[in-house]
Amino acid sequence: xxxxxxxxxxxWLQNPRQAAACRRRLLAWYGEHKRDLPWRRSDDPYAVWxxxxxxxxxxxxxxxxxxxxxxxxxxxxxxLAVAAEGEVLKAWEGLGYYSRAQNLQRAARVVVADHDGxxxxxxxxxxxxxxxxxxxxxxxxxxxxxxxxxxxxxxVMRVLCRLLRLEGDPRRTPAxxxxxxxxxxxxxxxxxxxxxQALIELGARVCLPTRPRCAECPVTNWCRARAxxxxxxxxxxxxxxxxxxxxxxxxxxxxxxxKLLIAQRPPGGMLAGLWEFPGGxxxxxxxxxxxxxxxxxxxxxxxxxVEEEIACVDHEFTHLSITLHAFAARYRSGRTRAxxxxxxxxxxxxxxxxxxxxxxxxxxxxxxxxxxxxxxxxINRE
Ligand code: SF4
Numbered sequence: 001x002x003x004x005x006x007x008x009x010x011x012w013l014q015n016p017r018q019a020a021a022c023r024r025r026l027l028a029w030y031g032e033h034k035r036d037l038p039w040r041r042s043d044d045p046y047a048v049w050x051x052x053x054x055x056x057x058x059x060x061x062x063x064x065x066x067x068x069x070x071x072x073x074x075x076x077x078x079x080l081a082v083a084a085e086g087e088v089l090k091a092w093e094g095l096g097y098y099s100r101a102q103n104l105q106r107a108a109r110v111v112v113a114d115h116d117g118x119x120x121x122x123x124x125x126x127x128x129x130x131x132x133x134x135x136x137x138x139x140x141x142x143x144x145x146x147x148x149x150x151x152x153x154x155x156v157m158r159v160l161c162r163l164l165r166l167e168g169d170p171r172r173t174p175a176x177x178x179x180x181x182x183x184x185x186x187x188x189x190x191x192x193x194x195x196x197q198a199l200i201e202l203g204a205r206v207c208l209p210t211r212p213r214c215a216e217c218p219v220t221n222w223c224r225a226r227a228x229x230x231x232x233x234x235x236x237x238x239x240x241x242x243x244x245x246x247x248x249x250x251x252x253x254x255x256x257x258x259k260l261l262i263a264q265r266p267p268g269g270m271l272a273g274l275w276e277f278p279g280g281x282x283x284x285x286x287x288x289x290x291x292x293x294x295x296x297x298x299x300x301x302x303x304x305x306v307e308e309e310i311a312c313v314d315h316e317f318t319h320l321s322i323t324l325h326a327f328a329a330r331y332r333s334g335r336t337r338a339x340x341x342x343x344x345x346x347x348x349x350x351x352x353x354x355x356x357x358x359x360x361x362x363x364x365x366x367x368x369x370x371x372x373x374x375x376x377x378x379i380n381r382e
Contacts, residue, residue, distance in 0.1 A: 012222060013164070013185040022222045023186050023195065029218035030198035033205070035060070038067060040197075045119040045144045046077045046108075052139045053100050053131070060204075066095050077119070080105055081112040089273055089356035096359065098271055103131025121145040143193030150183020151196040152176070155203025161236035162207060165224035170236040209233065249322045250292040251279035251364065254304055255379045256331035259346035262355060263299060266342050270317065275355040277326060277364065278341065288325050299341050302334035311367035315360040326364040328378070349376045 012018040034040070037060065039051030050070060054063040073091050074080040080088065085105065092101035107129040111119055119140070120126050126137035138149035150156070157170040160179040168175040187195055206213045210233050214226050225232035254261040254277075263278040265271050280295035282288060289306040296304050307328040314323050338344050347355075352365075352375070369375060 013182050016185075018222070019185045022219055023188060025218045026186070026198045026202065027188070027191070027194060030194060030201055034197070034201055038064060043144065045140065046080075047071060048144050049119060049136070049140050050104070052136050053104050054095065056100060056136075057097050058095060062095070066092070077108050077111055077117050080108040081117075085273055086356065090354070093356040094359060094362070098274060098356075100131065102273065106130040107132060119144075121147075123147055123149045139193075139196060142196045146190055146192050148184065148187040148192045150180050150187065151200070152179055152183070153200060153203075155207075156183070156196070156199045158209065158236055159199055159203045159207045162212070162225035162232050163219065163223050165228060165235065167235065167237060169239055171239075175236075244316075245320045247320060247322045248282040248288070248291075249279060249324050250282065250288050250295065251277040251324055251326045251361070252292050252296055252304060252306070252329040253277055253310065253326055253364075253368070253378070254296070254329045254331060255381075256346060258348070258380050260349050260352065260375075260379050261300070261331070261336070261344060261346055262352070262357075263338070263341040264343040266340070271358050273342070273356075274358050275345075276358055276361050278344070279326075289327065292327055292329065296329075297334075299339055300344055301337040301339050303332045304329045305332050311364045313360060313363040313367060315363065322360065324360045324364065326368070349379050 013022075037051075039048055042048060047067075051063065051067055054067055054070075058066075070091050074083060074088070083105065085102065088101050088105050089098060092098060095101075110129055111117060120129070121141070122145070123137050123141045126132050126140055127134065132140075135151055135153050138147075138151035139153075141147035141149055142151060152160075157179060160166070160182050161170050161175070164178060164182055166175045166178055170176065170179065183196075183199075186199075202217070202219070206217050212226075212232050214220050214223070214232065217223070217226075220226055223232070225235050229235070252261070261278065262275045264275050265273060267273065278296055278299055279292055280299065282291040283294075286294070288309070292306050293304060296302060307330065309325055310328050311326040312323060313326075314321065316322075336344055336346070365375065368378065
């Protein structure tokens, strides 16, 4: 069946023949153009699940190397379930959004304890697991179990908003309902995972956020935004972002008799469970050195001598950005206690790579060791 010469309105998706023609075109394009990605070669539900979690907020090229290393380290859901959380965070180190790794392990433990190690094969069953939301449940249930649930990630929402010319905020219910209906109308009887992946691939490679390549698009003849707007990239509507706060934060590279002090972040908050150079946020009217002394007393109960600032790095999180000022510091007195952290350790510098530490602290280490300086020499100086 030929596509319509002019897209009449969003009702074309309710016409099964038009929906089938659009689906055929989309799937044919996907079959020809899909990237050869390691998780697409696997039918192991655990591996597909891992890839979907890693790909949230992460580029394909980055996720790829982490995916392969993670599977070497934890080849099965049972390996992941019994691992220490520190090992899992270490394997995730640098990927960011660490609660994804913690939830993945929590869910693995539930699957092992309650489902004999087998991932539930329904959308509802998957949704009941920690850290699995509507997108991930739809993606896994379609790719692995051939269930007909549209997987609405950012790429798919962009494609559908343009195809249907949806002008509401795609994250709100009215637009979401229309996108789910559209996804269901396009869904084949079998091979539902391919349909979801075809839409994801189209959004990632053709229907780009600012410069959609409409001339190369397999569904251009069904696209209302292309037919009716001068610039399809005005869709989806983007709610205005709130200004992100910017914080000044201090950290101490604190030494004592050749050992380095690190602290573990408390559960529940940002970067929970990771190890860091201790410190915290500057208060109004406080110098950076005063901030660091106060934070170390509040967090670990010890008095330190703050020396020179040795690194200053900028880092961005989703909801805030920071400038991290790292100072050399020396232990002076007091008994080290985990007051406002989960744990602390005085370690030999050589053991630092055994701990998962946040990206900003890695940047501090890079700045500190630039030009051939050694952290070992630094910690052992007088
Ligand atoms: S025609 Fe253009 S705007 Fe429409 S789905 Fe294709 S790439 Fe996106």
